[in-house]
Amino acid sequence: MTATIAEPATDRHVRQFEPLSPPSQLLDELPASVAAATVVERGRAEIADVLSGVDHRLLIIVGPCSVHDPAAALDYAHRLRGLADRLNDDLVVVMRSYFEKPRTTVGWKGLINDPHLDGSHDIAAGLRMARQFLLDVGELGLPTATELLEPITPQYVADLISWAAIGARTTESQIHRQLASGLSMPVGFKNGTDGDVQLAVDGCLAAAAPQSFLGIDGSGRAALVRTTGNPDAHVVLRGGRSGPNYGPGPVAAASALAADAGITPRLVVDASHANSGKDHLRQAEVARDLAGQIADGSPVIAGVMLESFLVEGSQALDVTARRPLTYGQSVTDACFSWETTEDLLTDLATANRKRNAAG
Numbered sequence: 001m002t003a004t005i006a007e008p009a010t011d012r013h014v015r016q017f018e019p020l021s022p023p024s025q026l027l028d029e030l031p032a033s034v035a036a037a038t039v040v041e042r043g044r045a046e047i048a049d050v051l052s053g054v055d056h057r058l059l060i061i062v063g064p065c066s067v068h069d070p071a072a073a074l075d076y077a078h079r080l081r082g083l084a085d086r087l088n089d090d091l092v093v094v095m096r097s098y099f100e101k102p103r104t105t106v107g108w109k110g111l112i113n114d115p116h117l118d119g120s121h122d123i124a125a126g127l128r129m130a131r132q133f134l135l136d137v138g139e140l141g142l143p144t145a146t147e148l149l150e151p152i153t154p155q156y157v158a159d160l161i162s163w164a165a166i167g168a169r170t171t172e173s174q175i176h177r178q179l180a181s182g183l184s185m186p187v188g189f190k191n192g193t194d195g196d197v198q199l200a201v202d203g204c205l206a207a208a209a210p211q212s213f214l215g216i217d218g219s220g221r222a223a224l225v226r227t228t229g230n231p232d233a234h235v236v237l238r239g240g241r242s243g244p245n246y247g248p249g250p251v252a253a254a255s256a257l258a259a260d261a262g263i264t265p266r267l268v269v270d271a272s273h274a275n276s277g278k279d280h281l282r283q284a285e286v287a288r289d290l291a292g293q294i295a296d297g298s299p300v301i302a303g304v305m306l307e308s309f310l311v312e313g314s315q316a317l318d319v320t321a322r323r324p325l326t327y328g329q330s331v332t333d334a335c336f337s338w339e340t341t342e343d344l345l346t347d348l349a350t351a352n353r354k355r356n357a358a359g
């Protein structure tokens with residue numbers, strides 16, 4: 001007897017599947033130049049050395065909350081390169097190059113997801129634009145940092161990235177922890193949106209372990225990915241609903257929690273997000289407070305994250321309206337200005353020199 005085949009019970013809420021070119025095709029189209037690859041490797045090694053305490057400089061992860069206009073972000077990168085060169089004795093400067101935005105509910109999800117800022121979600125173009133941007137910044141001589149939000153994206157861009165974040169909204173996600181265990185760069189796990197630092201510590205432990213999970217390979221095929229574990233996973237403090245956690249008490253407590261778990265006690269503090277209430281003026285105050293803690297000899301603040309762009313503040317992006325945007329101003333969280341960036345990085349460099357001079 002032949003069984004009657006049922007109607008498929010899947011994809012009831014899927015409008016369309018659009019195949020993407022495999023990662024290998026984009027890498028062939030936009031290969032890493034020797035100059036860019038050298039910067040990526042140097043950045044990864046320097047960040048790992050700062051985290052372990054071998055390199056006594058301070059890690060600075062700075063740049064726009066998100067890249068929405070690659071030309072403006074590249075303009076920023078040119079300025080940052082000059083500043084990073086001047087402060088190179090005291091700081092390891094890495095540019096925030098964030099193309100994937102996690103949203104609390106809904107909103108623009110970043111350049112990869114919606115590169116034309118119009119709701120068309122041309123992800124193929126977004127991946128190409130992100131890769132081109134990373135190449136351009138690498139060739140300028142600056143290492144890059146990003147948040148990795150989708151487990152498929154890294155195959156398209158990760159060879160050009162020196163530091164990656166697992167964000168507050170995904171730090172508890174097994175998928176992201178497994179992903180981090182196979183990444184080639186140091187990965188920072190943010191505390192959860194509620195402020196729970198244990199989630200970040202647990203993330204670091206899972207990322208440090210070998211993992212086997214489902215992913216894609218360079219040819220875009222579904223694959224069983226077996227990893228060896230990431231030796232450079234660390235905690236990033238970003239505050240949470242329970243309040244900010246950049247002060248000396250919370251920093252020491254988080255460091256002790258990491259050390260007790262066998263994770264590096266040295267960590268990165270994010271001056272933005274829930275540590276500043278997303279207020280760029282408050283963020284500058286938090287950065288000055290961190291400079292004070294560093295100058296006073298804090299042994300555990302390995303790095304500081306800052307959100308900065310050419311023009312201070314933020315502007316609303318309405319993907320349906322196509323209103324002209326202010327050049328060099330964030331369309332996601334508020335950033336402080338280029339002028340404030342110069343002042344704050346100079347203060348942080350001075351603070352770190354003082355910490356080192358005191359031994």
Ligand SMILES: O=C[C@H](O)[C@H](O)COP(=O)(O)O
Nearest residue numbers: 101102103104105107332333
């Ligand atoms: O870093 C950016 C934002 O804080 C994050 O993407 C969440 O933004 P939302 O709360 O505006 O969605």
Ligand SMILES: C=C(OP(=O)(O)O)C(=O)O
Nearest residue numbers: 102167168169190238273
């Ligand atoms: C989304 C970000 O941070 P968090 O995960 O801390 O909210 C970010 O750094 O852009």
